[in-house]
Amino acid sequence: MTAPTTSRTRRGPDPGGSSTLAGTGTMLRLILRRDRIRLPVWIGAHGLLVLYIGAALPQLAPSEENLAEMTALLSQPVGRMFTGPAFGMDAPTYERFFAAGYVPYLFILAALMSIFLVTRHTRGEEESGRAELIRANVTGRHTALTATLLVAGLANAATTVLVTAVALAMGYPAAGSAVVGVATGLTGLAFTGITTITVQLSQFSRPAAGMAGGVLGAAFLLRALGDMAAVGGSALSWASPLGWAAQTAPYVHDRWAPLLLLVALAAVTITAAFALQRRRDFGASLMATRPGAGRARASLGHPVGLAARLQRGGLLGWGSGILLLGVIDGAFTQSMIDAGEGMPEELRAVFGSEGLVQGYVAFLGSFVTVFAAAYAVYAMQTLRTEEDSGRTDAVLATPVSRVGWSAAHVVTIALGVLLISVITGSGTGIAAAGVTGDGALVREILTAHLAVVPAALGVLGLCVALYGWIPRAMPLLGWASVALIGIFDLFGALLDLPTWLLALSPMHHLAAVPIEEFTLAPFLTVTGAAVLLTVLGLLGFRRRQVRVV
Structure with a gap:
């Protein structure tokens, strides 16, 4: 004789409805607890870079005449490939030189922070088996991904605030400093979205991070080739998320419109990531894992x-x-x-x-x-x-x-x-x-x-x-x-x-x-x-x- 099943005997989340996000708050606190040292270091690195460049430039070029003599490093085609579109180098100031030569590396740093964060707390957890233990509790299908996105959003928001604050503390104009900070944070958020897709595609964390890094490398190459073509960039520059951030032209034009492209990219990729996650089994990937050889090489x-x-x-x-x-x-x-x-x-x-x-x-x-x-x-x-x-x-x-x-x-x-x-x-x-x-x-x-x-x-x-x-x-x-x-x-x-x-x-x-x-x-x-x-x-x-x- 079997006992009737009651609602109290059910375990785990229901596959539908709002239960797919059950336990998100607890997961959010867990991720913040685990990254209590790593994330502040990443965020602080952005502020230290702005602080260092802001303090070093007046020593490298004590006068605006000296600064004008250095613009050849950034305005020539090879220099634009390495740094950016060289806005404002016809009338350089310290803040314009900072924006032209160093701000693009803030974008790359934010992208790397987001790639590693998302990979570590999604695919890395599934690969290690810890995610399976967590799913055995009252957590939903999308809990881990949602909590990771919230942490990534908080980290990039903190980066935005810190970069803007340090730039203002260096005496740079408020409008341009805000553009630099927001562009840095939104670049990180865009690559957060890109990485949420790569972790659905690959079964292992390293290939997932590698694919996201490959997208970052391709974005850098497209921007570099586009900016080499002309001062201020070319049509090819607009094919890259890094190019969108650079086209804001901080302290020169202070454009906000290109940042809408980063917002759109983040929204589309994150939405697609949730859709892709619903299509795959837990621990599996959308890209088939290549089977290994029947016999291992002797060197192994x-x-x-x-x-x-x-x-x-x-x-x-x-x-x-x-x-x-x-x-x-x-x-x-x-x-x-x-x-x-x-x-x-x-x-x-x-x-x-x-x-x-x-x-x-x-x-x-x-x-x-x-x-x-x-x-x-x-x-x-x-x-x-x-x-x-x-x-x-x-x-x-x-x-x-x-x-x-x-x-x-x-x-x-x-x-x-x-x-x-x-x-x-x-x-x-x-x-x-x-x-x-x-x-x-x-x-x-x-x-x-x-x-x-x-x-x-x-x-x-x-x-x-x-x-x-x-x-x-x-x-x-x-x-x-x-x-x-x-x-x-x-x-x-x-x-x-x-x-x-x-x-x-x-x-x-x-x-x-x-x-x-x-x-x-x-x-x-x-x-x-x-x-x-x-x-x-x-x-x-x-x-x-x-x-x-």
């Missing part, structure tokens, strides 16, 4: 082969992006030469006193090495992902030691850092030689990149040490070390930082070739410190408990 039976396979996607993505950046920088060499005679002494000091071209070559080596170090931090997080998912435990259940598994990843990442430096150095040198006609720049730029590569390996060693002993602190401290190296070594002279503070950066101890003569002792010392940190990290991982899922 070795820790190094497995590590190379797991690191392949990150290396290709980061390597391609860094190479593209290097080629653009190399193509900018002739613009630096053309603007060199009238460049303010404060700006010339950033590139050293041994000659503008030589200083720029050394700057390129340090610049790319900062990004190579960022790749190392990103790649090291693969170890945490593997451990958190339980796959590390499965590998270690075979005749593979802890040191062998972790060392395979570290060696693979280190080779990736070296490969990025070699390929980017060569590509940058070829681009610089192409625009200047000086073939010797290929060798000089490649040497400049290789001379400081131990700095990136030092960051890798620090991440390995943190992973071995304090794994939870690795992402935060790893990214913090990259930021400090970038600030200290790229802008230390401009900020007049004390020597003892600059000495904390490994790049400070390496020769800035070609303006400094290469010396082997510091090169080996920094490399040795990286190896020592790596060994300490491997020993720590050997002793600590592997995370049990």
Whole structure:
């Protein structure tokens, strides 16, 4: 005899009606709790960028005459490709120079913040299995996506307010500052919508983030090509969401109309994302997952082969992006030469006193090495992902030691850092030689990149040490070390930082070739410190408990 079913025995949300959003408030608080450190750092980075540029420009160009001498860097075709449509460079002011040269990177930063946020709290949660546990409670089908969108909206709103407030604090006009802030927030919101679609398409978080990043890269390329065509942009500029934000022309025209396109894009993509989510099964994707081979390659039976396979996607993505950046920088060499005679002494000091071209070559080596170090931090997080998912435990259940598994990843990442430096150095040198006609720049730029590569390996060693002993602190401290190296070594002279503070950066101890003569002792010392940190990290991982899922 069976007991009758009553309403009190039903569990979970009803598939229809308002119950599809059940538990949204609780989920919202959970996401905010989990991102209580990460989101303020992302938002604060926008404000720090505005503050830094606003404080640095008067030092680089103490007078408007000096500022006018710098406009060639932004108004030439290569400069417009790298920065934006160069509105207002015929009558430059500090705020116009800020808008023309640096505001486009606020848009990119907001887009990246939104891409990572949405991917992490939607597809990343489904992939890890945590979303399934949450769905076992009283939560609806659209709860996670809705809560994530609310957090993304709050984050971009906070970014809007902060960017506007800091710009006003720097003394910039209110109308233009408001345009900059709103354009930054709406760009982030537009890419929030784009990412909500990519997480429906892919079953895994990394490909979902990669597809959204690909859209961002395509948007940058369309805007770059469109802005190269003419000052103020061309029809191609309007094919890009980044171009819409740039066409607001802050502090020159202060247009609000292009921002309606960003609002429309966000509304359409978010609406489409909810529709697509209704069409797929939980944990599945709309794009069919390609079945694996019937038999694994022999290389996957070795820790190094497995590590190379797991690191392949990150290396290709980061390597391609860094190479593209290097080629653009190399193509900018002739613009630096053309603007060199009238460049303010404060700006010339950033590139050293041994000659503008030589200083720029050394700057390129340090610049790319900062990004190579960022790749190392990103790649090291693969170890945490593997451990958190339980796959590390499965590998270690075979005749593979802890040191062998972790060392395979570290060696693979280190080779990736070296490969990025070699390929980017060569590509940058070829681009610089192409625009200047000086073939010797290929060798000089490649040497400049290789001379400081131990700095990136030092960051890798620090991440390995943190992973071995304090794994939870690795992402935060790893990214913090990259930021400090970038600030200290790229802008230390401009900020007049004390020597003892600059000495904390490994790049400070390496020769800035070609303006400094290469010396082997510091090169080996920094490399040795990286190896020592790596060994300490491997020993720590050997002793600590592997995370049990």
